[in-house]
Amino acid sequence: MAASPTNPYSEAGVDTAAGDRAVELMKSSVRATHGPEVLGGFGGFAGLFDASALLGYTKPLLATSTDGVGTKVAIAQAIDKHDTIGQDLVGMVVDDIVVVGAKPLFMTDYIACGKVVPERIADIVRGIADACTATGTALVGGETAEHPGLLGPGDYDVAGAATGIVEADAVLGADRVQDGDVVLALASSGLHSNGYSLVRHIITGAGIGYGDDAADLGTTWGEALLEPTRLYTLPLLRLIETLSDGSIHSLSHVTGGGIAANLARVLPVGSWAEVDRATWSPSPIFRVLSDISGTGLESTEGTWNLGIGFLAVIDQRQKDAAITALAAEGIHAWQVATVGTGARPAGEFEEGAKGVDGGAVRLVGAYADGAE
Numbered sequence: 001m002a003a004s005p006t007n008p009y010s011e012a013g014v015d016t017a018a019g020d021r022a023v024e025l026m027k028s029s030v031r032a033t034h035g036p037e038v039l040g041g042f043g044g045f046a047g048l049f050d051a052s053a054l055l056g057y058t059k060p061l062l063a064t065s066t067d068g069v070g071t072k073v074a075i076a077q078a079i080d081k082h083d084t085i086g087q088d089l090v091g092m093v094v095d096d097i098v099v100v101g102a103k104p105l106f107m108t109d110y111i112a113c114g115k116v117v118p119e120r121i122a123d124i125v126r127g128i129a130d131a132c133t134a135t136g137t138a139l140v141g142g143e144t145a146e147h148p149g150l151l152g153p154g155d156y157d158v159a160g161a162a163t164g165i166v167e168a169d170a171v172l173g174a175d176r177v178q179d180g181d182v183v184l185a186l187a188s189s190g191l192h193s194n195g196y197s198l199v200r201h202i203i204t205g206a207g208i209g210y211g212d213d214a215a216d217l218g219t220t221w222g223e224a225l226l227e228p229t230r231l232y233t234l235p236l237l238r239l240i241e242t243l244s245d246g247s248i249h250s251l252s253h254v255t256g257g258g259i260a261a262n263l264a265r266v267l268p269v270g271s272w273a274e275v276d277r278a279t280w281s282p283s284p285i286f287r288v289l290s291d292i293s294g295t296g297l298e299s300t301e302g303t304w305n306l307g308i309g310f311l312a313v314i315d316q317r318q319k320d321a322a323i324t325a326l327a328a329e330g331i332h333a334w335q336v337a338t339v340g341t342g343a344r345p346a347g348e349f350e351e352g353a354k355g356v357d358g359g360a361v362r363l364v365g366a367y368a369d370g371a372e
Helices: 016-031 051-056 072-079 085-100 118-135 196-205 221-225 233-242 258-264 284-293 316-328
Strands: 060-068 103-113 138-146 156-167 182-187 248-253 272-276 308-314 333-338 360-364
Touching: 060 085, 072 085, 072 156, 072 196, 072 221, 085 103, 085 118, 085 156, 085 233, 085 248, 103 118, 118 138, 118 156, 118 233, 182 316, 196 221, 196 284, 233 248, 233 308, 233 316, 248 258, 258 272, 258 308, 258 360, 308 316, 308 333, 316 333
Parallel strands: 103 138, 272 360
Antiparallel strands: 060 156, 103 156, 182 308, 182 333, 248 308, 272 333
16 A cells, blocks of 8 residues: 655645644634725735725825834743733834824734744734734734744744824924923833843843742743733824824834933934933833842833833923823823923933934933832
């Protein structure tokens, strides 16, 4: 009796059947993000989005962003918990779009892995889909690629891209910022998805395991470090709509580079701001990691968000209204700086961040003690 023919692709380490099972497990989550604008169903070579909605705009501009989650995925892999990484991805990608005042339309994702484990892939995509729903974004397509020999069996990386839309005369940016504008900080949920190479270096150097109890954080180290990124898109879009007088001038997503660098990007050339550390107390995760490493919080200001996930530069007359509106969304906000356009105080400022000829920013004072 002749032997059954072998599948050379399987022998090479690629399991197409596992990929098909992963697709079946994620279908319902992805479909839940689809409104009537999404056409063609699930599993096509390309996602289709009905662009007739753009006809209601006078001069629609498309906004686009792409990003990943970085080495935070290594912690998810270490403790075999994959249901929050998807929210981190959406936070990194979609929350960049709202910076210009754009409403997200759709997103696609890409997962590269050493071996397709259907349940793991489904967990990741379920997290992406749930976060897409929470930001009003349709997940219209994606790809899972198996790379045996390049990635280990338990390794994976995720990336995504999103597109949004904004009316040309409603684009937020540095050109709207004025002297005396208030800079509001919006609280982060923790580390979000930046600076994890430093986090992992600190943890490894201290001989800490991700399954170890983190007494000061009330959970294990792995769980604490996987706290998902807060999503700001819909609360900020509603804030822009609520303060419809154009008093929201610019927004900044505090990601790689920290507070000063990201604020400088959305301020005009010649302007400056001093962010007062005394207005908030960085949450315990930052303090504990800093204590373990034996360095001060100030040394991590170019790496971690230190408790500020977003910054909003607004007309000073609308400060209280904005803080109240954000509080109703469950987001603590407070004033950290005022924008100046006159003579700049002496001393070192950060400017020209990320290649942008923007404003100048520095952090001053000492952090407040205790919880805010």
